[in-house]
Amino acid sequence: MKFPKFSQWxxxxxxxxxxxxxxxxxxxxxxxxxxxxLLVSLxxxxxxxxxxxxxxxxxxxxxxxxxINPIYGETNDVDRTLVDLIYSGLMTYDKDGKLxxxxxxxxxxxxxxxxxxxQLKENLYWQDGVALTADDVIYTIGxxxxxxxxxxxxxxxxxxxxQKTSETSFxxxxxxxxxxxxxxxxxxxxPQHIWKNILPENFALSSYNLQPLGSGxxxxxxxxxxxxxxxxxxxxxxxxxxxxxxxxxxxxxxxFFENKNDLIKAANKKTIDGFSLASLDDDENLAEKxxxxxxxxxxxxxxxxxxxxxxxxxxxxxxxxxxxxxxxxTQALSYSINKPxxxxxxxxxxxxxxxxxxxxxxxxxxxxxxxxxxxxYDTATANKLLDKSGYKDDGSGQRxxxxxxxxxxxxxxxxxxxxxxxxxxxxxxxxxxxDDEFKTILSGETSGKYGTAxxxxxxxxxxxxxxxxxxxxxxxASTRKELNELCFGSQSNSQILSFAITTINQPQLIKVAExxxxxxxxxxxxxxxxxxxxxxxxxxxxxxDYDALLYGQALGSEPDLYPFWHSSQISDxxxxxxxxxNKDVDQLLKDARETLDESVKAEKYEKIQDKILLxxxxxxxxxxxxxxWTSEKIKGIDTTKIVDPAKRFSNIENWYINxxxxxx
Numbered sequence: 001m002k003f004p005k006f007s008q009w010x011x012x013x014x015x016x017x018x019x020x021x022x023x024x025x026x027x028x029x030x031x032x033x034x035x036x037x038l039l040v041s042l043x044x045x046x047x048x049x050x051x052x053x054x055x056x057x058x059x060x061x062x063x064x065x066x067x068i069n070p071i072y073g074e075t076n077d078v079d080r081t082l083v084d085l086i087y088s089g090l091m092t093y094d095k096d097g098k099l100x101x102x103x104x105x106x107x108x109x110x111x112x113x114x115x116x117x118x119q120l121k122e123n124l125y126w127q128d129g130v131a132l133t134a135d136d137v138i139y140t141i142g143x144x145x146x147x148x149x150x151x152x153x154x155x156x157x158x159x160x161x162x163q164k165t166s167e168t169s170f171x172x173x174x175x176x177x178x179x180x181x182x183x184x185x186x187x188x189x190x191p192q193h194i195w196k197n198i199l200p201e202n203f204a205l206s207s208y209n210l211q212p213l214g215s216g217x218x219x220x221x222x223x224x225x226x227x228x229x230x231x232x233x234x235x236x237x238x239x240x241x242x243x244x245x246x247x248x249x250x251x252x253x254x255x256f257f258e259n260k261n262d263l264i265k266a267a268n269k270k271t272i273d274g275f276s277l278a279s280l281d282d283d284e285n286l287a288e289k290x291x292x293x294x295x296x297x298x299x300x301x302x303x304x305x306x307x308x309x310x311x312x313x314x315x316x317x318x319x320x321x322x323x324x325x326x327x328x329x330t331q332a333l334s335y336s337i338n339k340p341x342x343x344x345x346x347x348x349x350x351x352x353x354x355x356x357x358x359x360x361x362x363x364x365x366x367x368x369x370x371x372x373x374x375x376x377y378d379t380a381t382a383n384k385l386l387d388k389s390g391y392k393d394d395g396s397g398q399r400x401x402x403x404x405x406x407x408x409x410x411x412x413x414x415x416x417x418x419x420x421x422x423x424x425x426x427x428x429x430x431x432x433x434x435d436d437e438f439k440t441i442l443s444g445e446t447s448g449k450y451g452t453a454x455x456x457x458x459x460x461x462x463x464x465x466x467x468x469x470x471x472x473x474x475x476x477a478s479t480r481k482e483l484n485e486l487c488f489g490s491q492s493n494s495q496i497l498s499f500a501i502t503t504i505n506q507p508q509l510i511k512v513a514e515x516x517x518x519x520x521x522x523x524x525x526x527x528x529x530x531x532x533x534x535x536x537x538x539x540x541x542x543x544x545d546y547d548a549l550l551y552g553q554a555l556g557s558e559p560d561l562y563p564f565w566h567s568s569q570i571s572d573x574x575x576x577x578x579x580x581x582n583k584d585v586d587q588l589l590k591d592a593r594e595t596l597d598e599s600v601k602a603e604k605y606e607k608i609q610d611k612i613l614l615x616x617x618x619x620x621x622x623x624x625x626x627x628x629w630t631s632e633k634i635k636g637i638d639t640t641k642i643v644d645p646a647k648r649f650s651n652i653e654n655w656y657i658n659x660x661x662x663x664x
Contacts, residue, residue, distance in 0.1 A: 055657025080646035087188030097641030113177030
């Protein structure tokens with residue numbers, strides 16, 4: 001069979017008749033479509049979608065950067081976020097909140113747990129091309145340790161000896177074992193060649209605090225300020241000198257707003273691609289109500305929820321002679337709170353994932369055993385403990401305690417015309433106050449000398465108050481007893497059971513304080529809420545100037561409870577907010593932080609949690625997740641746990657916007 005030539009195929013429509021032409025055309029079209037389909041299917045089946053470089057990401061933030069500098073930026077969420085992207089540390093965190101190597105290739109811990117030997121990776125450079133060496137590490141730690149620089153990180157590095165062993169290796173020696181020390185090593189390293197000529201007094205004033213030079217995945221490429229000095233935005237670009245994986249997103253812009261309303265407007269205009277719910281006071285209900293989602297794919301926001309190792313609690317100030325020094329009272333306050341109901345109430349308004357917390361060691365987060373002591377909602381037990389503490393219901397629902405105060409002065413000696421001094425002065429003062437007649441008899445004789453006027457006044461007193469005995473004009477046992485009762489007798493008072501709870505002026509915390517206030521009112525406790533700004537709260541915490549404090553504490557990736565509960569930390573800069581002191585707990589805390597055996601550490605912490613819960617220096621309440629909204633165009637966010645909000649970019653190298661297909 002001979003196949004037709006091309007010239008013959010050209011004549012086919014002349015040969016075929018009308019219906020035949022139509023059938024032929026349809027068959028040819030079907031063949032072409034089938035062939036195209038097979039080619040596309042073959043391509044799709046043998047390729048896959050992968051991330052590729054390109055795109056911009058804009059995050060909206062309420063607030064301002066001040067120190068994009070690891071030495072000072074620890075106290076500001078905005079600063080910490082930028083520091084994490086621009087600088088690198090010896091260690092860092094992965095997407096699951098676990099410690100992992102950053103600048104270091106490897107490290108070794110001595111058997112006694114006191115010496116840490118680090119080896120830096122090869123080919124490390126600052127963004128200006130200068131080599132990053134052990135000298136930069138030693139310089140950074142030295143600056144932190146030097147009190148002239150006033151770094152808030154100084155307490156973490158006191159008594160740590162640094163020794164260079166080569167251009168890329170060094171040792172850090174501790175005075176005692178500390179199994180959470182590697183977490184301190186997440187501190188970001190600053191370039192010695194940039195900062196070495198800047199004096200301590202000028203360190204905080206340097207332009208490098210807003211134009212930093214680092215070694216992290218990103219570098220600053222632009223900063224835009226208004227005439228008033230307000231920073232409108234900061235733009236970052238990928239750092240070409242970065243040792244690690246280059247991020248897919250080459251440009252990140254942080255756009256700063258003065259208030260949450262401006263951020264909401266920007267979100268609705270789609271001029272920002274993401275924001276933290278913290279910028280909206282952690283109120284997801286507000287975000288869902290005010291921020292309009294689009295009908296079009298790619299223009300909506302995805303909501304991510306990250307777990308943090310933190311809790312919010314009421315810290316009772318149990319310092320000596322305080323209201324909360326009575327353990328019956330703090331236990332009663334714990335029994336009177338319905339935690340599941342409280343959490344449900346908060347969750348329904350905030351719409352955030354919130355977990356109940358019953359322990360200072362967060363057993364669910366770290367995998368420890370749950371406490372054996374719990375305070376389930378039980379108002380009957382709460383009322384019994386309040387009665388035991390001496391505060392009784394007065395019938396109106398208010399609890400009172402009857403107190404008696406004995407006078408500091410009492411007549412103790414026999415007084416007569418031969419006497420003089422302090423007791424005679426008090427005798428004359430007492431008689432003058434008791435009766436105008438006695439005051440007249442004394443006729444101004446108040447010098448402390450027992451004269452005739454004083455003798456006559458005492459006689460008149462005896463005749464009026466102890467008439468069953470003969471008058472003598474002298475102060476003997478019977479007269480002394482009557483004078484003490486009339487002039488300095490104990491005074492009975494009623495003390496109302498009330499205290500103030502101090503917290504940050506933030507909607508969710510105020511809501512929690514109001515719920516607590518309501519629960520405690522049901523058992524007869526009057527509570528005043530004091531909502532203060534963060535700047536004011538810092539001074540209150542420093543001076544421990546509060547009755548009770550509703551506040552949060554973050555424990556880190558490697559938990560160390562020592563700063564929060566050891567008695568040596570009851571004063572600033574320690575974080576023992578309850579002024580809690582227990583010798584057994586002190587020893588357990590010391591043992592727990594020094595052991596290199598994780599099972600021993602767990603055992604110590606499980607004992608600590610039960611002892612603290614028994615003493616009730618605090619009422620542990622809840623742990624809210626960190627909520628982060630980003631545009632649907634942002635992919636690759638697979639973070640599960642972060643140790644603080646700034647670590648939301650812990651896997652930024654894997655975030656992407658653009659994609660392409662490659663053969664499998």
